[in-house]
Amino acid sequence: MSGAQIIVETLISQGVTTVFGYPGGQVLNIYDELYKASDRIHHVITAHEQGASHAADGYARSTGKVGVVIATSGPGASNLVTGIATAYLDSTPLVAITGNVPLPLIGRDSFQEVDIAGITMPITKHNYIVKDVAHLQQTIREAFQIAKSGRPGPVLIDVPKDVQIAVYEYAAGGEVEAEPFQMPSEEELVRAAELIAASQRPFIYSGGGIVSAEASKELLAFADRLDAPIGTSMMGLSAVPHDYPGFLGMTGMHGRYAASKAMAEADLIVAVGTRFSDRATGNKDEFAKKAQILHIDIDPAEISKNIPAQQSLIGNIKDILVRLAALLPKQKHDAWKANIEEMREFEKENQEVFLGLSPEYVVKAANRILGDDILVATDVGQHQMWAAQYYPFTRPRSFITSGGLGTMGFGMGAAIGSCIANQKKRTVLFTGDGSFHMNLNEMSTAVANQLPLVVMVMNNGVLGMVRQWQTLFYGKRYSNTTLDKKTDFVKLAEAFGAKGIRVTSPDEVDAALQEAKTTEGPVLIDCIIHADEKVLPMIPPGGTIEDIMLK
Amino acid sequence: MENEKFVLSVIVQNRSGVLTRVSGLFSRRGFNIDSLTVGETENPDYSRMTIMATGDDYIKDQIVKQLGKLHEVKKIQLMEPDNTVTRELMLIKVDATGGHRAEIMEAVHVFRAKAVDFTPKSIGVEITGEASKLNAFIEYVRPYGILEMCRTGVTALGRGESCLTAE
Numbered sequence: 123m124s125g126a127q128i129i130v131e132t133l134i135s136q137g138v139t140t141v142f143g144y145p146g147g148q149v150l151n152i153y154d155e156l157y158k159a160s161d162r163i164h165h166v167i168t169a170h171e172q173g174a175s176h177a178a179d180g181y182a183r184s185t186g187k188v189g190v191v192i193a194t195s196g197p198g199a200s201n202l203v204t205g206i207a208t209a210y211l212d213s214t215p216l217v218a219i220t221g222n223v224p225l226p227l228i229g230r231d232s233f234q235e236v237d238i239a240g241i242t243m244p245i246t247k248h249n250y251i252v253k254d255v256a257h258l259q260q261t262i263r264e265a266f267q268i269a270k271s272g273r274p275g276p277v278l279i280d281v282p283k284d285v286q287i288a289v290y291e292y293a294a295g296g297e298v299e300a301e302p303f304q305m306p307s308e309e310e311l312v313r314a315a316e317l318i319a320a321s322q323r324p325f326i327y328s329g330g331g332i333v334s335a336e337a338s339k340e341l342l343a344f345a346d347r348l349d350a351p352i353g354t355s356m357m358g359l360s361a362v363p364h365d366y367p368g369f370l371g372m373t374g375m376h377g378r379y380a381a382s383k384a385m386a387e388a389d390l391i392v393a394v395g396t397r398f399s400d401r402a403t404g405n406k407d408e409f410a411k412k413a414q415i416l417h418i419d420i421d422p423a424e425i426s427k428n429i430p431a432q433q434s435l436i437g438n439i440k441d442i443l444v445r446l447a448a449l450l451p452k453q454k455h456d457a458w459k460a461n462i463e464e465m466r467e468f469e470k471e472n473q474e475v476f477l478g479l480s481p482e483y484v485v486k487a488a489n490r491i492l493g494d495d496i497l498v499a500t501d502v503g504q505h506q507m508w509a510a511q512y513y514p515f516t517r518p519r520s521f522i523t524s525g526g527l528g529t530m531g532f533g534m535g536a537a538i539g540s541c542i543a544n545q546k547k548r549t550v551l552f553t554g555d556g557s558f559h560m561n562l563n564e565m566s567t568a569v570a571n572q573l574p575l576v577v578m579v580m581n582n583g584v585l586g587m588v589r590q591w592q593t594l595f596y597g598k599r600y601s602n603t604t605l606d607k608k609t610d611f612v613k614l615a616e617a618f619g620a621k622g623i624r625v626t627s628p629d630e631v632d633a634a635l636q637e638a639k640t641t642e643g644p645v646l647i648d649c650i651i652h653a654d655e656k657v658l659p660m661i662p663p664g665g666t667i668e669d670i671m672l673k
Numbered sequence: 674m675e676n677e678k679f680v681l682s683v684i685v686q687n688r689s690g691v692l693t694r695v696s697g698l699f700s701r702r703g704f705n706i707d708s709l710t711v712g713e714t715e716n717p718d719y720s721r722m723t724i725m726a727t728g729d730d731y732i733k734d735q736i737v738k739q740l741g742k743l744h745e746v747k748k749i750q751l752m753e754p755d756n757t758v759t760r761e762l763m764l765i766k767v768d769a770t771g772g773h774r775a776e777i778m779e780a781v782h783v784f785r786a787k788a789v790d791f792t793p794k795s796i797g798v799e800i801t802g803e804a805s806k807l808n809a810f811i812e813y814v815r816p817y818g819i820l821e822m823c824r825t826g827v828t829a830l831g832r833g834e835s836c837l838t839a840e
Contacts (some may be wrong), residue, residue, distance in 0.1 A: 133797060243694060244701050248744040251690075423738035427729075 124152035125286040129219065136298050138190050140164045140181065140542060142174040146194025148221030149232060151286040153323035166542060166571065168535065169563035171198050174300045175205020176535025176561075177542070179214050183522050184497055186336065187288035188215040188269050195222045196234030199280070200241065204529060207245040209276040212357060213334060213524025215269040216276035218242075219260075224284040225253060239280050247275035255288035263298050271301040273421040274334055297404040303420065303438040311442070312431055314416055315449040318390065323458045325388035329359030330525065331395015333417060337440035338518045341394065342366060348392070349453045351462055353381035354394050356510050360521035364514035370462070374402035376507045377656050379472065379672060380465040385410055385462070386667040394418045398428035400518065400663075408666045418442055419635040447465040472672040474659070478652035481508040481580055483628050485583050488550045488578060489514055491635040495664050497522060497540045497549040501533035501557030504586035505578075507657040520569040531560030534577075538564060541573045548639075555581045555605065568644040573634065575644040576635070579611055582653045590656050594671075603626075604653075615646035624648040643667045676729050678707060680759060680829050683722040683740060684748040684839050686711060691745045695722060698743065700816070704728060704736055708761075708826030719747065719839040723828045725804075729802050747839050752829050759829040762801045764789070768818030769796050777817055795820055 123131065133141065139271055144167060145153045156165050168174040171193045177375030189209075193202050199220040209216040223232040239251045248268050250261050258281070273296065306314075320326060324360055326348065332341050338361045344370055345352050352362050353373040360620040362369045371378035373385050385391065389412045398404070403409045409429060417424070417431035418439050425434040435442050476482065485508055489496075498513055499522040500506040506523055515521055522533040522540050533553045541549040558579050568575045580586075585603040591602050615622030623634040638645040660671045685691045692711060707725040709804050714721045726736060733751065739745050740746050752759075768775050769792075777796055784806065790797025800810055804827055811819070831837065 239690070240693070243690075243697055247742075421742070423735065423742055425738075427735060427738075 123289065123292040124151065124155070125258050125281065125288050125290070126155045128255070128290065128292050129260050129262065129281065129286070130155040130163065131292055132259050132425045133190060134159065134162055135295055135297065136188070136263070136266045138163060138188070140166060140176040141190040141192055142166045142168060142169045142181070142539060143192030144174055144194070144198060145169060145478065146198045146210050146221065148195040148283045149192060149198075150224060151283065152219070152221065166536070166567070168567045169254060170561065171201035172531065173535035173538070173561055173564040175218065176208065176215055179205060179209045180499065180522050180536030180539030181543040182209070182214045182216055183536070184519050185543045186334070186519065188217055188266055189539065190217050190219070192219045194234065194237075195220060196236050200236055200237035203241060203245070205535070206242055206276045206278065207522050208527045208529045208532055210245045211246075212330065212524065213274050213447045213557065214276065214328065215274035217265050217269055218278040220278065221286065222251070222278045222280050222282045225282045228282060228284055237587065239533045242278045243277070246278050248391040248512070249278040249280070251280045251282075252285055253279060253282070255290040258285065258290065259292060263295065267298040267301065272303070273377050288387060305437040305441060306435040310435060311445055311449055314435055315446060316565050317414065317433055318348060318392065318417055318450055319453065321390035322455065323387060323389040324348055324351045324453070324455065325391050325413070326350050327354070327385060327391050327393045327396055327669045328352060328358045328361060329355040329394070329396025331439055332358055332361035333518050335395060335420070335438060335440045336518065337395070337443055338362065340440050340443040347447045347450050349382055349455045349459070350392070353377065353385055355399065355402050355525070357525040358396060359510055360515040361518045363516050370466070371556070372510055375661050375663070376402065376511065376659065378511070379469040379659050380462065380672065381657075382661065382667050382670065384462050386412070388413045390414050390416065392416045392418065393431075394443070395420070400428070401402045403429060404661050405664045405666050434443070438639060441587075468554060472553045474656070474657055474673045476652070478655070479626060479628065479631070479649060481505065481651060481655060484578060484580065484631055484649050485509055485512040485552065487628070487631050487635055488576070491632060492548055492550060492576065492639055495547070496520070497537070497544060497547055499533050499537035499540055499549060499551045501532045501553040502528045503554045503557055503578040504590065504655070504657045505552045505557070506553045509581070513548030524641065530557040533557060534561045534564035534568070537575055538567055538571070541575055542571065546574060548576065550576040552578050552580065554586060555579055555583060555607070555611070556585045557607070559607070562614070565620060565644065565646070569619040572643045574642065576638045577644065577646040579646065579648050580651050581611065581648050582651045582655065584653045586653070586655065587657065589653070593654075593656070594662070611646055619644055620644040622646045623646065624650065676727055678725060678727050679733055680752040680754055680827060681724045681726065681736065682750045682829055682837050683724060683746060684714065684837060685720050685722060686745040686747065687718055687720045688745060693719070694743055694745060695740065698739055699726070701734065702739060704732055708824075711738050714837055714839070721837070723826070725827045730838065734753065734825050748837055749830070750837050752831065756832050756835060757829050758832060759803055759827050760801055761804050761807055762799070762825045763807045763822060764797065765814070765822040766790070766795050766797045766800055766820040767814045768794070768820055770794050771817055773817045777814060780813050781828040786810065
């Protein structure tokens with residue numbers, strides 16, 4: 123078999139049915155094999171390699187499977203960089219395959235040559251340059267294993283063109299398994315259970331680890347046992363159903379008041395599958411001063427990296443939660459719960475008020491009209507926070523958003539990848555006019571694939587999140603955030619071959635969503651909102667719950 | 674927390690790029706490397722790195738954990754100072770034109786170093802030992818004029834039974 127054929131066969135052997143990518147000179151051989159194997163593996167061509175990398179990421183986030191992206195050498199490979207970094211920061215399992223110039227040309231600044239392995243070293247779990255076709259199959263298998271083992275993440279394999287042409291035998295083999303997890307000892311679990319039992323005001327802070335470990339059910343059972351409220355990081359949002367009685371919502375910079383307040387008042391924080399990002403903690407020195415921390419995670423390096431933990435449990439959080447709950451007598455914390463009820467009341471009385479067409483209305487209308495059985499993707503900025511704050515999530519893996527890297531332009535590719543990964547399930551993308559402008563080229567991909575994608579552009583004509591900071595912290599000096607672009611998103615959608623609808627009132631939002639619901643292909647809804655809308659509450663960077671701005 | 678120097682021994686797969694990966698980890702996480710040496714081990718599939726770094730307990734803990742996440746890193750050991758032999762080699766060329774040739778040679782003997790190059794204008798010295806000994810020698814000859822010098826960085830092995838191997 124040729125190296126290119128080995129690549130395609132090994133991908134198929136790993137259960138890959140869809141790959142995203144963009145052809146080019148140094149991957150022609152791989153694309154030739156994809157052509158021949160097109161009855162067994164489906165390739166989606168995007169408008170730009172960045173879109174392909176986000177699509178593979180969305181595919182992985184929405185299914186838990188390893189996403190695969192292919193790009194040619196040079197600019198093809200470097201265009202993947204933002205996508206790979208996005209996947210790295212949010213621990214998404216991804217395998218990126220890049221072509222490179224033939225071995226004798228490497229290191230000579232050949233046409234379309236970049237050292238993509240060097241470039242991606244700090245943003246991959248691991249990466250490879252395969253210089254011998256004899257190692258190709260094993261390398262790809264290893265890459266899949268690394269991508270999905272432990273804390274998942276992206277792996278890149280760079281394959282020079284002559285290695286794709288060279289011939290070697292292919293050994294039939296099944297899907298590689300993730301490496302087994304280490305587990306905490308019984309003694310550690312007992313100690314943790316004692317810490318929990320001693321707590322009067324426990325608080326569960328859960329993150330994206332619950333999503334990737336598929337441990338939602340176990341988390342809720344644990345929370346019931348503990349009689350503790352749950353607040354999540356943004357990455358952890360979809361893992362807790364919005365109507366779960368103890369769910370307080372997202373914590374942190376733009377978290378709900380009750381969630382952040384309860385976290386600040388707790389005497390014990392059980393942090394599960396989360397890494398205490400600075401966006402979640404604010405001022406680290408003042409963070410949760412009254413609380414002991416029990417940190418449960420798959421990655422030992424996260425323990426005490428950002429916030430020191432009194433106790434920690436390392437391993438698969440699903441199993442840990444089950445074992446820990448079993449060791450714990452049923453807890454009861456009525457006083458604490460009454461206290462939290464007061465926080466919730468206060469939160470209700472201090473809801474933010476919107477100036478024009480309310481982003482809250484737009485977000486909730488999407489759910490009310492399109493139903494629970496949809497996927498929600500976002501770009502990055504105010505619209506992302508509104509989606510995180512107001513969308514009533516019911517299922518894990520239904521919220522596709524760039525948390526750690528905060529990648530504007532993530533949304534289109536990610537929505538496309540998620541939609542395709544879920545048998546073209548209806549997918550709504552909340553985006554802003556700033557973010558959408560970054561990668562709107564992928565509208566062409568959505569149209570070409572006739573995806574039921576509803577793109578809701580929260581169009582305020584400004585870079586709203588940056589503007590909000592300029593309003594609050596930079597004396598209203600709106601440097602380069604008033605966009606004043608003349609793009610007509612409705613006409614733009616039509617030019618791409620999609621439907622475009624502009625809305626300025628709640629009634630129009632409803633009507634447009636009704637129309638989107640019965641449309642086969644993509645629909646863009648241009649939601650005109652006020653430039654001065656803010657995302658609130660807000661705890662200023664480096665602040666604490668005492669500094670929270672509510673309205 | 675106090676900053677202190679510490680020595681790590683790391684067994685890595687002997688592949689191209691592994692040195693970049695390890696040193697890149699230090700720079701991007703903001704850890705300081707004082708010295709790093711690397712060479713083959715008794716098993717040619719693996720190399721052994723000796724890293725001397727400075728930091729407090731937090732940095733030390735993070736370095737060990739973050740290194741542990743690298744796929745090519747097989748084993749890491751934080752060397753206990755009392756149970757470790759550490760050595761460093763230095764080549765140093767001292768100016769001999771100031772009429773202090775005898776004093777320099779006396780230092781070479783007292784430090785149990787070796788003169789490996791001898792010209793009318795300079796003396797080249799080879800010296801091995803713990804880093805502190807090398808530092809002391811440098812300070813002693815500094816007034817005479819150091820023309821150039823080159824240190825290998827620290828290498829370390831645990832004493833007696835304490836062995837670090839890939840398996």
